[in-house]
Amino acid sequence: MSLAVVAMSHAPSFGNVDPGGGTKSEIDSAIVEVQDFVNEFDPEVVVVFGPDHFNGQLYSLITPWVVGAQAEGVGDYGTTAGPVPVDSETARALHAAVLEQGIEIGRSEKMVIDHGVLQPVEFIWGQPLTRPIIPVFVNSVGFPLTPMSRVREMGEAFGRAASELDKRVLLFASGGISHSPPIPRWDGAPGTLHERLISYAPTREERAAREQAIVRGIQAIADGKAPSDPLNEEWDELVLDVFRSGDLTAVDAWANDWFLAEGGSAAHEMRTWIAAYAALATAGEYEMSVDHYWPVETWGAGFGIQAAIGKGNR
Secondary structure, eight states, rough: OEEEEEEEETTTTTTTOOOOOTHHHHHHHHHHHHHHHHHOOSSSSEEEEEOOSSSSSSSSOOSSSSSSSSSEEGGGGOOEEEOOOHHHHHHHHHHHHHHHHTTEEEEEESSEOOOHHHHHHHHHHHHSOSOOOOEEOOOOOSSSOHHHHHHHHHHHHHHHHHHHHSSEHHHEEOOOOOBBOOOOOSOOOOHHHHHHHHHHOOHHHHHHHHHHHHHHHHHHHHHSSOOOOOOOOOHHHHHHHHHHHOOOGGGGGGGGGHHHHHOTTGGGGGGGHHHHHHHTTOOEEEEEEEEEEEETTTTEEEEEEEEEEEEOOO
């Protein structure tokens, strides 16, 4: 048995808006580093902790976290559309093992996932995705949210459950650091927006038009023609330092309102990283194998790529 983590940002701007300078080539090189890390680790099971952007997980039934035993992609931002290969038998086993530890987690036999799960995974294994995964939805934008301590406990439960598999398990986290895109909130929203947050089923053309509008907005920021909430490099490094330290109990003091104030509207996507690193920490001390961070002002986002493995697994 051995555990490893890959944690990566995702972004609609990736491949659509040039961040300028050598940033894109540096990110591409870091992705190659992760590919090499994954190939060397040779995982038998891949668990992907990822958010959703009100594409598949809506207020018709929104929960803190769900294991997908079968899944399909919405195909946003060039990611896989349609059925996604899932290790269904192992997904169901992990779901049961996490439940037995007192973590109230749902299971879906028809999970709908977007680029929040698929984009970084496809950076590593290509698109359309052929590598079986186990998607785990981690609610990051549908308020109210659980305390951070509960995210850590959920991740630890996955770590213990993964260890029981007696296999090489890669814990993949997909989420942005500081960034503040416009995100709809239920409270105070008009009835028409409530309807969208309960049931969203756009046509392919409607989805494409919405994505193009978002990309144009990011391009306008990159061109200096539109304002953007600034990213918070100091806060990004503070959060990343906790993952580097291996002591995930520090997250228990992170208040949800503080996350929003310091990291922006979508910073709670870092819950996916908390879950993955908490799972890894259950196997003992670990070390960073890949560790990169870019404050990408032209994207209005902090972008991180990390990989880590237990010290006894080298």
